[in-house]
Amino acid sequence: xxxxxxxxxxxxxxxxxxxxxxxxxxxxxxxxxxxxxxxxxxxxxxxxxxxxxxxxxxxxxxxxxxxxxxxxxxxxxxxxxxxxxxxxxxxxxxxxxxxxxxxxxxxxxxxxxxxxxxxxxxxxxxxxxxxxxxxxxxxxxxxxxxxxxxxxxxxxxxxxxxxxxxxxxxxxxxxxxxxxxxxxxxxxxxxxxxxxxxxxxxxxxxxxxxxxxxxxxxxxxxxxxxxxxxxxxxxxxxxxxxxxxxxxxxxxxxxxxxxxxxxxxxxxxxx
Numbered sequence: 001x002x003x004x005x006x007x008x009x010x011x012x013x014x015x016x017x018x019x020x021x022x023x024x025x026x027x028x029x030x031x032x033x034x035x036x037x038x039x040x041x042x043x044x045x046x047x048x049x050x051x052x053x054x055x056x057x058x059x060x061x062x063x064x065x066x067x068x069x070x071x072x073x074x075x076x077x078x079x080x081x082x083x084x085x086x087x088x089x090x091x092x093x094x095x096x097x098x099x100x101x102x103x104x105x106x107x108x109x110x111x112x113x114x115x116x117x118x119x120x121x122x123x124x125x126x127x128x129x130x131x132x133x134x135x136x137x138x139x140x141x142x143x144x145x146x147x148x149x150x151x152x153x154x155x156x157x158x159x160x161x162x163x164x165x166x167x168x169x170x171x172x173x174x175x176x177x178x179x180x181x182x183x184x185x186x187x188x189x190x191x192x193x194x195x196x197x198x199x200x201x202x203x204x205x206x207x208x209x210x211x212x213x214x215x216x217x218x219x220x221x222x223x224x225x226x227x228x229x230x231x232x233x234x235x236x237x238x239x240x241x242x243x244x245x246x247x248x249x250x251x252x253x254x255x256x257x258x259x260x261x262x263x264x265x266x267x268x269x270x271x
Contacts, residue, residue, distance in 0.1 A: 005064050007044050008094040011035075015042040015176065016089060022172055023163075025212050034086025037211040037223055037267070040121055040129050041204055044095040045178045056194075057180035065099050065135065068113045072137040073194065074181075076203035077114075078228040079133040082270070085126065085222065093123040100132065113137040140194075151258040156240050161213055162257075163239040165201050170235060173205050198234035206233065206241075206263040210252035213243035214267040219250050227252075227265030243267075 013030050019042055020027035028036065035043075046063060054060040058074055060067055067074065087093065100116040114136055121129035156162035163169075171185045182189040183200040190196040207227045214225075233239065238257035243250050254263040 004096050004098040006094060006096050007046070008092060009044060010092045011043050011087070011089045013089045018042075018176055019208075022169065022176065023209070023212060025215075030089040032088070034088045036215055037083060037219070037225055038081060038204075038208050040087055040131075041208070042176050044093065044121065047178055053180060056189075057182040064097050065115050065117055068102075068115075068137055071140055072113065073140060075136045075138065076229060077134040077136045078203075078226075079131065079207070080227075081132075081223075081225045082130045083128065083223050084130065085128050087121060087123060087128045091123055093121055093128070095119055095121045107138070110139040153257050154240075154255075154259040157242075159242060159244075161209070161216070161241045163209065163241070165233075165235045165237070165239050167199060167235060170199055170201065170205075173202055177202075177204065196232070196234065198236045201233040201235060201237075201239060201262075203229040203263070206239065206254045207265065209239065209241045210243070210254060210263060210265045211267065213241045214250045214252050214265075217243040217245045217250055219243075219245070219267045219269065222270040224268045224270055225265060226268075227263060229263050231260065231262045233262040 016027055016030045016035060016039060019039060048059040048063055052059045052062050058067065060070065097117065097119050100118045103114045105112045105114065114134070117133045117135060119131040119133070120127060167185065174184045179202070183194055183196060184202055185199065187199055190199055206229060210227060211225060233256055240255050240257060241252065243252045248269055250267040252265040252267060253261055255261045
């Protein structure tokens with residue numbers, strides 16, 4: 001496995017205000033109450049040198065993780081996040097990152113490399129966020145990814161949250177998370193090189209929206225969030241999220257405007 005990489009910074013309120021404006025959601029008192037679930041993704045960011053980026057915009061060297069070999073496509077498949085307390089702005093924080101496991105498999109479309117990356121964020125000598133991210137590297141696509149076609153639009157229900165996914169929104173989220181992957185903002189590249197029918201809606205954006213839907217439903221305190229990205233979502237397909245509270249857990253999901261599910265998650269309150 002790779003060596004541990006450490007990054008520290010004082011957390012400022014400005015990125016949280018920017019994310020709140022992007023998603024049109026309320027921003028709590030981030031100095032006293034701390035950041036909402038998954039909002040740590042806009043802090044302690046890797047900022048690779050331009051010379052270290054590959055043709056797709058992802059870093060190919062001096063990064064954790066680095067692709068297993070040139071030309072492989074990276075996908076965010078899901079993850080698990082456990083919060084042990086509030087991550088507060090106005091204070092320094094340290095993130096320690098390392099590759100936890102690498103597994104090679106053979107899928108229907110070719111070779112697949114499954115990588116689990118661990119992040120641990122500490123503040124005031126206390127572990128606050130413990131996270132594992134599941135990434136998949138695959139060979140370059142052999143053909144185009146099918147679109148949803150002329151399906152019937154399913155309007156959002158009263159308990160659902162519909163977001164208009166525009167190129168502007170995707171570009172701003174890429175900028176806020178320092179994500180240079182071209183499938184999210186370069187339509188020609190997404191279509192002609194990777195075979196997608198549109199710009200790809202970020203997996204982390206879908207996970208964040210599910211976490212926000214859970215926050216709307218009342219999920220708070222120390223939490224455990226387990227989420228999976230089950231199908232690609234493209235800009236012209238919209239984004240509709242829901243959260244259904246239960247006994248000690250909230251089930252969340254994202255679908256496109258035609259009813260096709262693209263992400264699922266469970267938020268559990270920790271005692």
